Ligand SMILES: *[C@@H]1O[C@H](CO)[C@@H](O)[C@H](O)[C@H]1NC(C)=O
């Protein structure tokens with residue numbers, strides 16, 4: 313009798329053990345890392361050797377002439393939504409009008425489709441140790457992979473265009489459109505809201521697209537997958553200080569102000585960083 317009870321007790325423990333593992337996994341995948349403890353990020357974030365972001369030291373770059381990148385549908389105006397993802401503010405385009413924006417050519421070996429544009433404050437990449445106040449990531453997945461999740465299984469699955477912004481006295485119209493809606497998502501994680509005007513991806517890029525750095529790295533958030541070709545424009549774009557304050561006024565899942573969301577710099581580990589000024593020179 314005692315034995316049977318003991319056995320039953322063990323069985324019960326096992327059962328709850330399985331339930332709690334499933335439950336914990338759900339929490340872990342939802343929100344289990346933070347910008348205040350990057351040394352506790354999982355997987356490749358600790359083990360990897362081609363991680364991002366990095367400091368780009370201009371004098372160590374390899375100068376090469378390259379054709380310009382081809383931007384498809386970047387100049388079209390799209391219906392767009394913004395979403396507070398708890399770790400960033402992300403912008404997504406509705407493709408009812410036409411094919412999604414995409415890029416190809418130059419250092420990019422195949423066709424890549426725009427997944428989202430999101431922001432980091434302050435910037436993640438630094439140039440000659442200078443850190444700008446804001447960086448946008450235009451995340452693209454390899455078109456043949458079909459979506460970003462699938463693309464993480466390809467060694468060359470992702471291309472991210474990184475735009476640095478410097479503070480300007482003149483406000484940037486596209487940020488007015490975005491910031492008008494930030495209040496509606498500031499305290500609501502994962503609930504996208506449509507912007508009240510159409511915008512084009514191009515309006516968030518710098519004027520000069522021919523001068524950029526390129527290197528092989530990783531996602532800058534867990535699981536830090538080493539599948540990313542980074543394109544970092546050397547010319548910054550502009551944002552007004554009050555626009556930056558508004559854009560970054562969002563709150564995490566547990567309703568704490570997301571004060572900063574940049575990952576610390578990672579070791580270059582001998583990686584080559586290419587610098588191109590297009591094919592003009
Ligand atoms: C990505 O595409 C695959 C099919 O190829 C699908 O099973 C999966 O649900 C998609 N993932 C997302 C996040 O859309």
Ligand SMILES: [Zn+2]
Pocket residue numbers: 430431432449532
């Ligand atoms: Zn990013």
